[in-house]
Amino acid sequence: xxxxxxxxxxxxxxxxxxxxxxxxxxxxxxxxxxxxxxxxxxxxxxxxxxxxxxxxxxxxxxxxxxxxxxxxxxxxxxxxxxxxxxxxxxxxxxxxxxxxxxxxxxxxxxxxxxxxxxxxxxxxxxxxxxxxxxxxxxxxxxxxxxxxxxxxxxxxxxxxxxxxxxxxxxxxxxxxxxxxxxxxxx
Ligand code: IMP
Numbered sequence: 001x002x003x004x005x006x007x008x009x010x011x012x013x014x015x016x017x018x019x020x021x022x023x024x025x026x027x028x029x030x031x032x033x034x035x036x037x038x039x040x041x042x043x044x045x046x047x048x049x050x051x052x053x054x055x056x057x058x059x060x061x062x063x064x065x066x067x068x069x070x071x072x073x074x075x076x077x078x079x080x081x082x083x084x085x086x087x088x089x090x091x092x093x094x095x096x097x098x099x100x101x102x103x104x105x106x107x108x109x110x111x112x113x114x115x116x117x118x119x120x121x122x123x124x125x126x127x128x129x130x131x132x133x134x135x136x137x138x139x140x141x142x143x144x145x146x147x148x149x150x151x152x153x154x155x156x157x158x159x160x161x162x163x164x165x166x167x168x169x170x171x172x173x174x175x176x177x178x179x180x181x182x183x184x185x186x
Pocket of ligand 1: 062063064065066079080110143144145146147171
């Protein structure tokens with residue numbers, strides 16, 4: 001069965017391929033603006049753009065980010081461009097640490113929303129969370145984005161130290177993909 005995925009991100013495509021081995025995966029850039037106030041809304045904007053010209057097939061889009069409790073849920077949907085444009089991971093991580101200077105409550109979570117359009121044209125949204133906390137300094141060099149600063153609950157090492165295999169077992173994206181898989185194979 002064909003699955004059209006609204007991303008060119010090689011890391012995401014590999015993870016989707018691993019969890020959905022029976023699907024023929026095609027990747028496509030939806031080229032739309034992510035203007036929704038939440039992850040599910042942005043995932044829906046992207047999947048609709050792709051599904052519009054793939055009727056009768058599955059289409060999928062995701063949107064994800066980091067929510068920090070003491071910052072009222074920021075950076076949230078602005079995770080990629082927290083420190084402004086152009087997107088810079090070192091600048092985002094530095095700003096996050098600066099905004100949490102002297103803050104004791106380090107609780108945070110990653111969220112991933114996956115929107116799907118099924119072959120009959122129906123829309124579905126599934127969500128995965130990974131709760132944890134923000135470290136006081138970065139560690140590790142695996143992964144991407146906020147991984148060097150994020151320590152998942154039950155661990156004392158950052159995602160960037162834990163590495164991809166361990167991360168995928170518990171990550172927000174791994175959990176959302178598992179829910180998507182259950183929905184698609186039901
Ligand atoms: P997007 O869903 O690919 O647009 O991700 C938005 C942003 O959220 C990324 O640019 C990262 O800053 C952050 N993010 C999402 N998932 C992760 C993750 O697994 N690790 C670290 N940062 C992430």
